[in-house]
Amino acid sequence: MTVPLLIDTDPGIDDALALLLALASPEVSVEAISTVAGNVPVEVATTNALRILEVARPPHRPRVARGAEAPLTRPLVTASHVHGEDGLGNIQGLLGPDRRPRYPEPQTGIEMLDGADLILEAAYRFRGELVIVALGPLTNLAIALQRDRRRLASAARVVVMGGAVAVPGNVTPGAEFNFFVDPEAAATVFEAGLPLEMVPLDVTRQAVLRRADLEARLTPPLGPVEQFLLDFTAYGFDVAEARGDGGIVLHDPLAIAVALDPSLVGFQALHVEVESEGRVARGLSLADRRPIRVESRLPANCRVALSVDAPRFLTLFLERLCRASA
Ligand code: BDR
Ligand code: CA
Numbered sequence: 001m002t003v004p005l006l007i008d009t010d011p012g013i014d015d016a017l018a019l020l021l022a023l024a025s026p027e028v029s030v031e032a033i034s035t036v037a038g039n040v041p042v043e044v045a046t047t048n049a050l051r052i053l054e055v056a057r058p059p060h061r062p063r064v065a066r067g068a069e070a071p072l073t074r075p076l077v078t079a080s081h082v083h084g085e086d087g088l089g090n091i092q093g094l095l096g097p098d099r100r101p102r103y104p105e106p107q108t109g110i111e112m113l114d115g116a117d118l119i120l121e122a123a124y125r126f127r128g129e130l131v132i133v134a135l136g137p138l139t140n141l142a143i144a145l146q147r148d149r150r151r152l153a154s155a156a157r158v159v160v161m162g163g164a165v166a167v168p169g170n171v172t173p174g175a176e177f178n179f180f181v182d183p184e185a186a187a188t189v190f191e192a193g194l195p196l197e198m199v200p201l202d203v204t205r206q207a208v209l210r211r212a213d214l215e216a217r218l219t220p221p222l223g224p225v226e227q228f229l230l231d232f233t234a235y236g237f238d239v240a241e242a243r244g245d246g247g248i249v250l251h252d253p254l255a256i257a258v259a260l261d262p263s264l265v266g267f268q269a270l271h272v273e274v275e276s277e278g279r280v281a282r283g284l285s286l287a288d289r290r291p292i293r294v295e296s297r298l299p300a301n302c303r304v305a306l307s308v309d310a311p312r313f314l315t316l317f318l319e320r321l322c323r324a325s326a
Contacts, residue, residue: 002029003156004126005259006119008067009252010038010136011048013083013236017209017321018135018252019049020225023058024320027260028131030058032122034115036067038136038181039079040087043069045136048087050106055228061108067115068139071182079177082239089235102231116143123151133159133259134189135252137178142185145192153194161255162186163200163272163285165304172282176201180283183276190274196302198272199258200285203265203308204251209317211237211247217322229321250317257313258305264316266307271298 005028009015022030033053035045046066053061070076084090088103096102111118119140123130132155134141144152152158162178163186169175179186190196214233218226236248257264271288275281288298 003027004029004031004122004130006032006034006122006130006132007256008034008036008115008119008132008134008136008140009049010036010040010045011052012039012045012087012136012252013089013232014248014250014252015039015135016048016052016088016232017248017250018256019052020056020229020321021253021317022133022256023056024323025256025260029060030062031126032063032065032118034065034067034118034140036115036136036140037069037071037076038178039083041069041076041078042066044087046110047106050108050110051088051103054106054108055224063111063118065111065113065115065118068143071137071139072142072184074182074184077181082236084235088232091231094231115140116147119144120148120151123155127154128156130155131157131159131259133161133255135161135255137182138162138185138189139182142182142188145188149192153192155195157197157259158194159197159199159255159259160189161199161204161252163198163274165200165202165272165285165287165306166289167202167205169284170201172280174281175283176285179274179285183274183283186274186283186285187276190272190301193301197258197262197267198302198304199255199265200304201251203305204254205249206308206310207250207254207313208245208247209250209314211241213314213318214322217318226322253317254308254313257316261316264309264313265305267303268306269300269302270304271301272304
């Protein structure tokens with residue numbers, strides 16, 4: 001039995017890698033994709049989700065719905081400096097051998113319902129079985145909670161890439177991007193009593209894809225997915241190397257991998273809250289890790305991944321994404 005998956009996402013280079021990983025994984029069936037404003041505006045994120053599907057051509061095409069175009073109460077902050085103006089490393093201008101755009105506007109359409117309603121519809125259709133993986137700001141999930149908390153709470157698991165527990169943030173000293181962009185949404189989701197699994201920077205920063213490791217796997221002749229991988233990661237590697245990161249940090253692919261195989265990470269059950277009112281602490285995720293008896297701490301509201309078998313994850317990631325040329 002394959003596990004039905006809904007991916008809420010703002011592609012984004014690492015989101016694109018995450019979607020390709022999920023689509024190449026036999027344990028799951030990607031049933032739905034909801035897009036959200038984050039790395040790029042939601043229109044661009046939606047175009048990118050459709051483009052990824054047009055290149056990957058999965059036998060079972062997931063439903064796609066456009067989600068929130070702005071955080072719950074704040075103006076959108078994007079990350080085009082990390083992901084390129086088009087969110088996929090500026091591949092829009094690339095030409096194929098016939099001088100036509102290599103990645104033309106996607107021709108396939110989206111659902112009439114919005115991202116939050118697609119999430120609720122999937123939670124109902126796959127009652128008790130749906131695994132939701134959230135790879136962007138949590139705006140769509142928060143809206144879905146406002147519309148029907150019980151239905152969302154019927155999901156089997158909600159895996160969230162976001163936050164920083166015992167490490168610094170990546171936008172401010174304390175805050176990770178997805179929680180920083182929509183802290184009200186993140187706070188709402190963490191208070192809602194969902195079966196949450198948090199995949200924070202503590203573990204994702206250990207999951208780094210080096211350019212040489214990807215290129216070694218992609219030898220000609222390249223299929224469309226392999227060519228796409230090389231094209232949209234080139235800019236990400238340039239940015240990462242200029243920052244001294246050593247490669248693309250696989251934040252979102254690790255969250256997908258946790259959905260596929262939770263044994264890749266070590267979890268701790270903790271109480272986590274997200275700061276939505278603070279100024280310097282906007283978007284900070286605060287876990288109760290006080291050195292007191294566990295029973296005296298605030299009751300756990302999620303399982304937090306705090307250790308990871310990074311080599312095993314990277315092997316899985318490369319084997320699945322580069323299968324055709326392996
Ligand atoms: C998160 O921020 C985004 O830029 C990435 O896609 C990832 O979801 C990491 O902080
Ligand atoms: Ca993302």
